[in-house]
Amino acid sequence: MFETLEAKPADAILKLIAEHRDDPRENKIDLGVGVYRDAKGVTPILNTVKTAEQWLVDNQASKAYLGCAGDPEFCKAIQNLTFGDGSDQDGRITTLQTPGGSAALRVAAGLILRAMPDVTMWVSDPTWNNHVPLLGGAGIKLQAYPYYDNDNNCIRFDDMLAALGQAAAGDLVLLHGCCHNPTGMDLTVEQWQQLADVLADRNLIPFIDFAYHGFAVDLDADAYPVRLMFERFAEMIVATSCSKNFGLYRDRVGSLSIVGASAESAAIVNSQAQNIVRTLYSVPPDHGGAVVAHILNNSELRATWLTELAGMRQRLQGMRKLLVAALSETAPEHDFSHVVRANGMFCYLGVSAEQVARLKQDFGIYLVDSSRINVCGITESNVSYLAESIAAVL
Ligand SMILES: Cc1ncc(COP(=O)(O)O)c(C=O)c1O
Structure with a gap:
């Protein structure tokens, strides 16, 4: 029945995630992933979500x-x-x-x-x-x-x-x-x-x-x-x-x-x-x-959720600023200011597909070919290495 079907190529981002997982280098960085991550690299469950889930367990009357x-x-x-x-x-x-x-x-x-x-x-x-x-x-x-x-x-x-x-x-x-x-x-x-x-x-x-x-x-x-x-x-x-x-x-x-x-x-x-x-x-x-x-x-939970949401947003903005500041040291002749003008988790780094390939091969830094980065992959402890590596491939 299925003999006429051919295998589909793996999704580019899933492939990248697998390559990053299998890379033994300790200083590897994943900028490809499509979800929010905190400074520890974890996609957290919000406290308000945990509280609401507990409330549901206690109060939900039916699964109809x-x-x-x-x-x-x-x-x-x-x-x-x-x-x-x-x-x-x-x-x-x-x-x-x-x-x-x-x-x-x-x-x-x-x-x-x-x-x-x-x-x-x-x-x-x-x-x-x-x-x-x-x-x-x-x-x-x-x-x-x-x-x-x-x-x-x-x-x-x-x-x-x-x-x-x-x-x-x-x-x-x-x-x-x-x-x-x-x-x-x-x-x-x-x-x-x-x-x-x-x-x-x-x-x-x-x-x-x-x-x-x-x-x-x-x-x-x-x-x-x-x-x-x-x-x-x-x-x-x-x-x-x-x-x-x-x-x-x-x-x-x-x-x-x-x-x-x-x-x-x-x-x-x-x-x-x-x-x-x-x-x-x-x-x-x-x-x-x-x-x-x-x-x-629930007004109390809603207020706490707003704080948690602001925390995620501010971390993203903070990491953008950190990266641009670090790049202004390591690659002063290049303008990366667009990184701080972008909103949310993503932006284009603005490097070529060859430079993306070198970042992966030589430095264990993973991003998709378009040079889209998820800024959640940046932390205070990896930003210097990241900025030095980007400068090295420019
Ligand atoms: C632009 C855009 N639209 C829609 C979605 C769909 O998200 P979900 O189906 O997880 O709600 C995404 C998820 O990455 C997105 O980036």
Whole structure:
């Protein structure tokens, strides 16, 4: 039955993780991994998550299925976190709990295909390496818009606007809410406003992938693009993830919010989305969503979560500064200042694939060929070695 199938090549990041694991060098550094890590190299379980889990163990009354749209309490809490408290005055936002942001993207793809089978979705070049397989694989026609200037380590904003100026009315534009993956480079408030003007002029529909809420500046500042678009557009889509900001990666917690032109339209979309969910994974898992709902709805836990979230964000910002300061000593003739201008876990280091290969071979420093680094791999004790090694391959 399966004799016609051929093996798929291993995912580049999984391969890198395995190579790093098998490298016997003590000073090896992993900058490839896609999750948050603390200074000890651990992806921690947040204290607030532990507390909420204990509360669940003590209080959960049933393990019966959730509905296809998940737990209404979770959906309301995430909707308020994303769009702002009480933002859904007229019932135009419908939110479903999904197994991670990935499933939110996949359900959205199904909905889009039902509504507009021939639509084009514009995606940034570059973008998260699962966007194209996930959305394109679901059957959506994709087209790239320029986003990052590799030579100057900045956003190609004018080129981005020019490309979107060519999009057809009704096309969707996939945007990263904050902490653009892989470049870490986000639009400024003014640029978001200009972009909103272009989308509105061309009658394009914003689709915001919001996987790093709270990892750039703070919860409100990071949500600015979502709230701006919500104010200005009759219809939009938002996919969120609790993998990073609650550290719930393996528990698979995310949401899909669709803004409809009216409450009636939102209700129809919700019924279609639930129908798609039924055929994909039937119902979402409960545990992680229940943890998030409990944290967000308990003022004490919520305040502690904000502190824990700020701790992760500040560590990332601190490591970026440390690396740039160390590189200004070891490679003073090179400008790495873009590393501190980037948000979240990732950015491009800005070295060639050959230099990436030398970092791995000669120094045991692991990053993907594009030179995307996860700054979580940097610590106070390895930053000097890292900066010396980078200088050596430049
Ligand atoms: C841009 C982006 N979107 C979505 C996701 C999906 O995350 P998850 O499915 O774990 O919620 C990720 C995860 O790395 C991401 O980087």
